[in-house]
Amino acid sequence: MRRRVAILGVGMTKFGRHSDKSLVDLFAEAFWEAFKESNIELKDIQAVYYGNFVGEMTDGAANLSGFIADEVGLKNVPAIRYEGACASSSVAFREAVRAVAAGYYDCVVVGGSEKLLTAGTSIGTRALATAVESVYEIAAGLTFPGVFALAARLYAKEYGIPLEKLREMMAHVSIKNHKYAAINPKAQFYGKYGDLKVENVLNSRMICSPLTLLDCCPMTDGGSAAIIAEEKFAKDRVDTPVYVLGTGQASCGALFRQGKDIIKAIPRRKAAEMAFREAGIQPKDVDFVELHDCFTIAEIIALEAMGFFKYGEAGYATLEGRTSIDGELPVNPDGGLIGKGHPVGATGVSQIYSAVKQLRGQFHGYQVKNARIAMTDTLGGDFGTLVEIILGVE
């Protein structure tokens, strides 16, 4: 018998540049925000689940989980670091949920932090590239924009969409997500790029053709945290617990092992099916999604693999406005990774942050009307680690 699990409180730093803060500082800042709205005491927290991807390379820092626990005054509790590339804190979140659901703990904290912007483009790009396959793929100099650039051109070919047409569809993902980030005060691009045009995206600096700078999420420093607990514990402390209705996770190997399945993101399909099954709902029941738009093409591929659109059709749906805030399925109303920023190890729980605020009607930015069910999607590596989480309010 599994117990119901709820989120009590969430926190996140402003995303952007934090050269005056450590990875520990960024987690702590997010933690206190989550702690404050959870109405608990420190002694209630029985374990720490922490996501971080490349602390070794950006800050020369490993063994971080004990330091972050100690920094916020948590003594003698198990503290564990999870690494699943860009999905690190989503993996941590899912493991935390499973431990509480199983009855092992009643209340735990989960979060993440990362510092890629301060690390600089060259180190940051190499650090991110540790998540491509490390023998055969990195040898050729494959980068993360490179992975999705390969996917974009393959997508155009396989679905018979002229590359220029696909680039226009991708530009609309960037325009949409930047528009939402521009009024989200936590976003890296808050107050910026709220009115991009297709030409701006197409003509910005080429990173890995056909992806330009505005097709890519930025390098980001930031932290995020959430406090989760068993249902009764949560109900006793907060007015609106946000319930974890279902989760799913799946994995696969290197890009070259996947062949033409790259653009179908099979493990994402499997993870989403797992989450829908556990929640007992269908894609049509989801009111909005926060998904892993590390690149514009990534949003299109994700929407199809998650089951919201047929393969080859999410680009057209984007052009038609079906994924915008007033469309049938608002996608990334917080600005997504493209506009909000992508502090890798913190990203998954920052998606949870946005989803919780939306479901409580407290989101600062574009508020989704009457939202009851939200879904998050986080991708780690070259389609290697996929985590899907479905949240809801009663």
Added chain:
Amino acid sequence: MSSTPIVPTFVEFFNNLKEGKLLGLKCNDCGTITCPPKNCCNNCGSRNLERTLLSGRGVVKTYTVTYVAPAGYEKEAPYVVALVELEEGPWIVGRLDIDPKVAEEKDLTGKRVSIFAKELPTEPFYLDKTRRIVPYFKIMEE
């Protein structure tokens, strides 16, 4: 009884590639060819494998010109990374041996290529501390 393991190490794979030989693994259960080396069949997971020499020819499925390179690779940029489907089935990552400007102007998907190897300087985070062998693809005459 001791014999050479059937699955080549990455060092053995790259040594062969430098000599113009592309090593693959044929699955005796489902017939699938796996390349580069892997502990089991990439299709069915069987370990009933045998070594086979591949033709080294294939078709460009997708590619990208990389302008922003990671630390350790900056001097090589811009360079063209491609995914090639080999005649025997597996896909492999390498570089296209072509001027990046040409790769931007022409659609090279579907072009037939043949594989060879180049030795480039290694970098601090690459697992081989002595060298970095990069698979390259030459576009074949039509």
